[in-house]
Amino acid sequence: MPPSYLHIQIRKQAKTPLFRQVYEKIRDDILTGSLSPGTLLPPTRRLAKELQISRNVILEAYGQLHAEGYIEAGAGSHTRVAQDTHYRQYKKTPRTDLKPDLKPARFDIAFQTGIPDLSLFPRALWGKYLKAAAIEAREDELAYDTPSGHEGLRQVLADYLYKSRGISIPADRIIITSGATQALFLTALMLYKDGCEAIIEDPGGFGVIEILRTVGYRLCPMAANGGDLDISRLPLTSATRMVYVTPSHQFPMGNIMPVATRISLLKCLHAKNAILIEDDYDSEFRYDGAPIHPLKALDPEQVVYVGSFSKVLSPALRIGYAVLPETLLEPFRRLKRFSDAQSPLIDQIALKNFIRDGAFEKHVYKMKKRYEKKRNVLMDSLLGAFGSSVRIYGEAAGLHMVAEFKDIRFDLDSGFEVCHNRVLIPSVEKHTVQKGRHTHQLVFGYGNLSEDRIIRGITALNRFR
């Protein structure tokens, strides 16, 4: 009996199962055209004997090839290669892999904004809560739950927002999102219409600018240069769909929007039926008083309130939320449902218990003391090094402050950042729409830097001038 024309090399020691070796060789020969349509395959018994393997292996391989349409049973028990099975583009590629794209640690000291002190992330405790949540989750919750997020978490969050911010809403107004990013993205997408505009503070947040641009908004900046907004000059038009603000701690400049400005802003929006998005991104950490009374509490039906656990715990958890006006609740739920169904359940249960047990408040308290110390070290270093030629903004809250340098200019790397001696400090310029006005102001995110690094960073900056 002559050997079959299939040229299958069986490797009995290989990890790949025998049936797969036979199946893959024949399949690839058919796809590449080595075995053309109509070709008769050898009978299973004969092939088994020839390859010295069990006939069941051949039957399994032929079965798979048949199921996928590569071969078909002909007259008698003949098996032939099926028609139209040659694909010129097909290449059998070996498993290659890129090296992991490790980003080289370019900077020793990076004054990044929005990153909490990750060395104090309560790993063991959070891990315990996660484990307990995996045990606690009800069976029906492990299927698809409501897109709004876990009922229990929304309840404790509603209580928390009432106690800490004076926002009085039922839990069903809250939708749990994948961080504030998703809350903003979905709100922007929900409100979007062709040719529409969004008003944002300028400087504002780099991330927000990119989110709104990604959705397709035309951005209308309003100057927020450290002082108060002039609402009479708000660039409000009939195309304005939303106004995005950070009234508790303007990002990045840090001022609190006075209540008179809040009221006149809300009145403007009522007139134009535009939605206000209030991003309360870090007001857990206010050092010189209590969290600020939000716009949402003044006018719940005009404001989408956005919050996040990224600054308090870790951005990597991806848990944030939107508190919506009643009219926007169903459209937002629908968008959440068809964009990612819901947020992960076990994480939500863990967070619910973490808040309920008081671990959250304890953590905020501990971190606030820690950040206050860092803030003081940073202010002392800046004032010590630059004296009256530096002016500091927004130090009353949060994880960053802005310093404005009189008569000092630093070289900005691609217009956005001071990069010197492995120290990185972003410019306010990075967070602007209208460029060129804020090159003398730097943003110092200090949340994730040790006091020692803060001091070394400012020393390096001082030597650089």
Place this chain on the structure above:
Amino acid sequence: MPPSYLHIQIRKQAKTPLFRQVYEKIRDDILTGSLSPGTLLPPTRRLAKELQISRNVILEAYGQLHAEGYIEAGAGSHTRVAQDTHYRQYKKTPRTDLKPDLKPARFDIAFQTGIPDLSLFPRALWGKYLKAAAIEAREDELAYDTPSGHEGLRQVLADYLYKSRGISIPADRIIITSGATQALFLTALMLYKDGCEAIIEDPGGFGVIEILRTVGYRLCPMAANGGDLDISRLPLTSATRMVYVTPSHQFPMGNIMPVATRISLLKCLHAKNAILIEDDYDSEFRYDGAPIHPLKALDPEQVVYVGSFSKVLSPALRIGYAVLPETLLEPFRRLKRFSDAQSPLIDQIALKNFIRDGAFEKHVYKMKKRYEKKRNVLMDSLLGAFGSSVRIYGEAAGLHMVAEFKDIRFDLDSGFEVCHNRVLIPSVEKHTVQKGRHTHQLVFGYGNLSEDRIIRGITALNRFR
């Protein structure tokens, strides 16, 4: 000394801190207009004495009111209510709450598709992996990581896709998403242009239809009525941006797309430069052979391959992935970054270790045997009850099958589902774009039903006819 006109009632036993009681009363009186602009506030010493509380409490309250712009320091040490602080719309609302909207368990036995056996979700083991992941996560990973997802998870996933599906791609072609839902949503959003069209199988998936409609596509159905697609009649136009298919196990009909159809589909798309989306939603569970060789392996640059861990573990984990052509990698990454930054990190690390340690394969093996048993029970029940008047489709794989009833019609609830005696069975009709052709076919999702319930469900259906 006459009492001040502030009428503050201090409740010393209340949970609300004293400073908050003072602050909130004055703030609300200003907002509602009871205290009008220009009104002089009592000096702090006097108010403290009158309320019989520490002056520091009053200083703190005034400090907060001042920071928020409600009051301003006038001449001398006088403090007055600031201008423009009255907001007619403001209502001080007590903390109300809705009752939790518990959905009544309307059905005892629901043949839902796409839900795995949740009673076998490995809670304790998964909890252990989550806890370990919270400990293992590197500090820099707890900040914002790459939008593509955890490097380690993408590595093990690339290995898994090669071994189990023959897809040979480097790990950086994979982007981790919040379930297949997000992979589809972001792909659809990325490819979207005004007036564009998507071709989908009909019947297809209810969820997919809604996702594409939400993004704004015009849907062009191609009949997939249990048999093969006729690619020569593909409704491909210059507006077609994507073709969505489930070739390994057509949803819901269950057939495998033959390789000849695959090849002619790919050739068509090459000509029109449209992208193929291949949703391989449940092919881990193929009972009569190995997982099907995907379209992605035939032509990596034309196909977005979408997968999910929802069917193998639980939908509530929200972990899925997209494997992208090189040209779409950067646009997709950008969209992921600005839609939700990244997927939660700790969950990804847990899954990485779960796969790496072999726990994943073990779980798949165990579940497959379990589902095969359920499938056999369901087929036996259907054939036993309906004999030759039922025809079964798509039973070779997955967590559901379709049964077509000859000369039997069931009352469909709102055209979509059989609801009888607390038993729910969706119709294929639910998953169609063109209505009215599939009312005699029901979809039996059996993944999350016990064998006993399967039998009782079919008995109830039989009595109902």
